[in-house]
Amino acid sequence: MANSKDSIDVKRVEAAFNPVQDQDLDIYGEELKKYTIVDVDVHVDDTLQNMLPYMDGHFGKRLEAVLAADFMGEPHNSLRNMIAHVSWLGAAYDKHPRAKLATKEDLLERMEYGIIDYSILFPSELLPIGYLPDPKWAAALASAYNEYMVDAYSNVAGVKLAIVVSPKSVEHAVSEIEKHASNDDVVTVSIPDVGVNPPLGDEKYWPIYEAAEACNLPVSLHGIEALIHDNYPLRVSHFPTLMQVHSMGFPFTSMLQVMSVVCEGVPVRYPNLKFCVMEAGITWVPFIMHRLDTAYRQYRTELPALEAQPSEYISKWYWGTHELEKLPKKGDLSKLLDLYQGHNTTMWASDWPHLERDLIAGLMYYDLDDDVRAKILGKNAIDFYGFTT
């Protein structure tokens, strides 16, 4: 009820043509200042033209041909659009404000607002390399991305990098890890996990884990919705709408990969290697833990390398919150964290600047103890990535 003593403030505003950001919400005022906030899933403009100077010989030629293709007027010939988004272009009737590609200046401007203290940069355009059919092409793109990002974003205050590796080219992945591990700003090895077949627990990928563990770099699995690939668990041809692809692509892939990595004994073999999952939400985490435990009782002899129930290994994984599901009650997140023991492993992630990016208000909506909120907003990420602040 308005009180006649209430202050009244009237502001003339314009419609937003870019999606609103945390700094556009003044609802928390000083409240966020007391936290060290690490945004563990941030994307900058990594469209392919940036990679061109880093690709030699026939790969360079191939990329030039890609860049010359006229692709529905989308900016900078997007690999993602080339692969799948075209299937659904226009389906949202331009309802969304357009997501812009974030330049370095945009990133710095966002950080200068002082809400986000650290940003971990993940690939966007390179996420399909998990299922590009030609492993050498995928490897060349990964190398170019890593070099470009290291050149453009190392030594930028508050900015840390995920290098990307193609699971299709294991030897190349190992050499990329070894090449970049000594850069203090490189804090994780990102594996694009959608469409990767066989799934990531398979022995063929173990050298990647061995190298990451030896270099003290945690592994981050990052999905993509553009499921053009023909592999389990989901194919683009299953769905008439992007909403369905988007909703299920990330968590189903993640469940599959978590199951595979754990059941194949990777955490037993590489006990010091940390894993996290990005961009798949978190409500499914208790499901996969307890679902696997149930089957483990009966089928344990198939998994003799495991020394504990699957859930014990999974409880050590870290999780980026994006897209953080909005549960009906403010106390529900706390219950969810109890179910998967996620207080020390859940990390706030926005996916900025993509359309579906989360605002901090999505986390602040929930009732949480202040120390848990501080962990999710930053402390858990600092533990996971192991950087000094």
Added chain:
Amino acid sequence: MKERNGKRRVAVAPVDEFPPGARLEIKVGNRSIAVFNVKGEYFAIFGLCPHQSAPLSRGRLQGTVVCNEHTNWEKEWAHDGEVLVCPGHAMEFDLRTGKAFGYGMKLRTYDVIVEDDWVTVIL
């Protein structure tokens, strides 16, 4: 702020300074309200999106797609210009009723009148 019949009235702008197409974000205490002039008709609606609190005063006004008994379960474009699209992640609200399209929820709407040549929101 004036009061009549127990309702509080907040004069927000002189009529001639609030033309069609304009919008205002008003804060009364800590309550946000978004006010619009759509082709000469005034609308006021609760100003924070229930999803992640984006300011609805900055949402675009568009139409949307409907599919129901009245359209014979075919998709049709409807409500052109009167659907407030959240600038956060595009939840859509009917500016007339506050109803969120596709959700069983409704935002509060407020009457708007012109009084002494001022656009006035009734709380």
